[in-house]
Amino acid sequence: MKRMPKTIETLLADQGAQAVLAYLNARVPHRYTGIYKIRSDLVTSLYLHDKQGELIPENIAIVPFEASICPFVLRDGWFRTDDSSADERFATHPGRDYTISYHGVPLLNPAGAVAGTLCHFNFTAVPLPDDEFELLHRAALSLQVKLAGVLG
Secondary structure: OOOOOHHHHHHHHHOOHHHHHHHHHHOOOOOEEEEEEEOOOEEEEEEEEEOOOOOOOHHHHEEEHHHOOHHHHHHHOOEEEOOHHHOHHHOOOOOOOOOOEEEEEEEEOOOOOEEEEEEEEEOOOOOOOHHHHHHHHHHHHHHHHHOHHHHO
16 A cells, blocks of 8 residues: 555644545545544544535535445445446435535554545545545544544
8 A cells, every 4th residue: 555645644633533534535526534432323423524615504514324334344344436326335324315425444452453544525426536536544543543432
């Protein structure tokens, strides 16, 4: 795997996770880039960047686990869909008509279990280039170390 771009390493060390999310989000068409923690029945936002700079709605800050896309990330180790409304994997998913575009990777806790996700998402269909998905994965590796205490 390629090395993390110096920009992300520097942002994480100097300005923290929120600055990394802003950097990642500026590179993609998705409105949101977030770090979510998986709890038993809920997925909660630890950090969330909104490209439009608006207050984060409660319905995306805290999401019931089964209505979230986290089960797909847990099952597959990552998850990508440009358009969930046309994706058969979402045929019966409760969030099918809400989060349309989702690209996410796991965040592991110090014990190596999936404890959260790093993701780009949008309410309309947008693609994510492969190199940006790879960057998201590499950023997750650094973020999970920085957030180890929170991801527990």
